[in-house]
Amino acid sequence: MTSVLKDNGGGGQPLLLLPTGEQQIVVACRIRPMTEEEILQGGTIIAHKVADDNMVVLLDPEEDHDDVLRANRSRERKYVFDVVSDARADQQEVYSSTAKMLLGSVLEGYNATVFAYGATGAGKTYTMLGTENNPGVMYRTLHDLFVEIKKFTGKREYQVSMSYLEIYNELIRDLLATSSSSSSSFLELREDAKGTIQVAGLSEVVAKTPEEVMEMLHKGNRARTQEPTKANKTSSRSHAVLQVNIKQRDVTRSHTEQVRFAKLYMIDLAGSERAAQTQNTGRRMMEGAHINRSLLALGNCINALSEKGTTKYVNYRDSKLTRILKDSLGGNSRTVMIAHISPASVHFEESRNTLNYADRAKYIKTKIRRNVIDVSYHIAQYQQIIQDLRNQVQLLRDQRDELEIRLAATNEARFSRLSDNNTTERLRIEEGLKLKENILQVYRKQIDARRALLEIDTGLMDVVHECTRNESVIEHHESNKENSPRNSKKSSEEMAADAATSDTAVQRARAELRVLEQERSKLDKQRKAQLKDFEASKGDARRLLEKVRKKMSTTEQRELLRLLTQNFEYEMKTIELQADIFSRDYSIKHKDLQLLRMSQHRSLCDTIIYQQRKIIQDSKVLIPYDLGELYRLYSRDVDEGLLMHDLKVHSPHSINGSNNSNKLTVPTTLPFLSQIAEEDLTSASTSVTSFHLPTNVSSRRPNPTTLFPHRTLSDQDLFTHVNDFTNNQNEVGQYLSSITTNKPISYAHFNFDQSPKQLTKGNSMVSMSSESVDVPLYNGDATNNNATRRKVHTTSPPNDSAAEASPSLFKNSNVRNKVRLRKQTQNIAARAAQRRANLHHKELMEDMDPAFPAEPVVSKESNASAFGLEITGVKPKKTVTIYDPTVSSYRDELRRTNSDSPDLIKNQTTTNESSNSTSYNRTAKNMNKKRSISHGSTTNNRSNMPMANTVVPR
């Protein structure tokens, strides 16, 4: 059979690539020759192809030309189709004018269908399957498909698989099923979410050669139900559907690879039959009824689809055949229908019916689109792709070297054979060699130019990234300057210190920006020049190639040129991939910067929200319920850390980064802004929040001195260190005394409480909490006695000494004082919030800077257990775990940024440490005790004194 096709020339002409979009079904009509039987029956030819035209004329055999009364009512019918072939057309001609036009599209990833339609015995199976010596459309299409695929060797990879089924009596049977059990079982049709019809359990066999395909085709045909009828000795009693799946991709893998899928359906329908004509009874008649029913369903679909300008419902569900043909008729497929008719007068009615349906089918439109999936490789896979490309380059180089050796030997032989006076031939060979050198040279030039361009681009990306980073620093400092609520509250010295720090950073950023801008413009210029060079080298190569191609005379020379060109293409592809890696890397960095900016902006928004909330609270403005709900929602998001978690998860580094040093580490806990705001703003109306360490922490708590020799207590700490003072008045006195005697760690912040009534009862601690205390600062040297001192502001007018603080001193506190104190406390909260936001920003900045040490001093786990404090509020009843943000070697950097922070630095002496832990344990114990006594109450039942806050030493 294969030899037959070779003779007929399978793939001589170039393949058509039909346009995409909305396309009409191509309708062809084949008029088969008269059969012996028809001649014996005395049939005459009534179907004619009009010469050189795509027209079929069907004469009515019953028309009486002598009947003058009916002279004007001729029953002669004319039909025009896209293709018409008559008895003279052979199988190749029919194939070439129908299915072959689909091949080019199928190879490019478009679905296609070719189906044979017509009455029983009209020649459908002959067209689709043909005979052993004269194969039909199915065989020829598959043969040419493989011929075409072979042409793409080295450029594209194809995978061909096929399925073959029949619909017999409305049951689907797998014609390629291997086991006997599955071949006898029937398959179900399923529709996926996209509306694509699938046959569940249908075998799909991969074929590598046309021979394999043919083998499968024969196997399927043997399994197909075929029985003789009166109308056709070899009547197919089923619809046969051959589905060929073609998957293709480029051989040279790229970062964005396109994989194309195409389905080619070749369908041999069973023929419609009239019981009278076939004289079928029993089983055959039942088969005929099923065939007719499904063909009627197909006819209805054709009718519905061909109706112009309507959106008529097309009922594909009426039969399995129409469900399978759904895409071919009204969906994404180029479709060719080959209508078959007998030319004999005895089949006039069947032929007329077929031609009528075919005529309608001309108006059916399908919407064709290419089935392409873009496969984007993950950046981690790039290395493998590049390696593959390199291997290919090496392979080609080896092949080239081998060929060059062979060519050189041939040339030498030719040279020696040539007589001295045959200078023309000598010159020709020499010129060939020179041309090869020239080609290598232009290719090399092009590769070098592209590499140089890549280097410039990489440099430019770095510069642009650095510029953006510096701009971000400047922007951040400026927005801080303008928006920070603490600025108005600072002393002039603090402002000056802040300004100095900020100015240094900004100045450095500005200076860097200036240099970077210069570098950028220099690189821009270089890039332009290099691009010009690259384009010029491309032009040179093109021109030279044209010249060389004209001069090529031998196959070897052509082969050498092919190898050189392919080698060059792979090298270029490798560079392009590298360029893409750089550009992706840059885009990741850029996204991180954008996240950083967003986070800055968010901090700003948080501050604004907090301040506005404060104003609302202070002025006792009633806010709409909805707004309150929104605020609660906002606070919840902030508290639960969901936003920051998202930020972390979606950070490009956390997605892609295998490089931990570049990883953007966003703390899972948030800046506690809402927590602070909530506590602060509700302090006048709610109970004092009490704090304790989680029970399991206390025992595992590592020695803080060794972990954090210079730990800072921030405002946040101050706010969270609360205890029931009423039970521990002496203890407070001890703390205060330790502060004044420069004993480290202890620091008191006393919140005030509560309603004026309670306050007038003498919350002595309120006044005491307004103390201003000097505390030692750790300067990095534990043995240095000249510890830096920093003023830490608390919230009320100073007393002579905090050590003198006692409840009796504060009995005369007045309401005005308390309001002021509350405001001051709120300011501290605002500062803490701002600082927390800054800190968060700082962490992001530092994490992005690979130069900055990212090594934490302790492991995350020990850090969490050492500094995790549980805060249990009486109201609101929630538990928040606080992680210390001031961990790690960022200390110095942080101190620069948060220069207004009340850095209380802890001394390292063992004595202090032990005393601290003692106090801590005692406090925790007391607190538990208090909880059991006052449970939800804000006052001490015994003394009816409002609770004050004191420090839980760390």
Ligand SMILES: Nc1ncnc2c1ncn2[C@@H]1O[C@H](COP(=O)(O)OP(=O)(O)OP(=O)(O)O)[C@@H](O)[C@H]1O
């Ligand atoms: N173009 C042709 N040239 C020569 N013989 C043909 C041609 N077309 C059909 N025949 C012959 O006509 C007879 C009927 O053809 P075929 O079996 O292909 O019809 P069919 O439409 O498939 O019928 P059914 O629907 O019953 O299966 C066969 O013997 C076949 O060899």
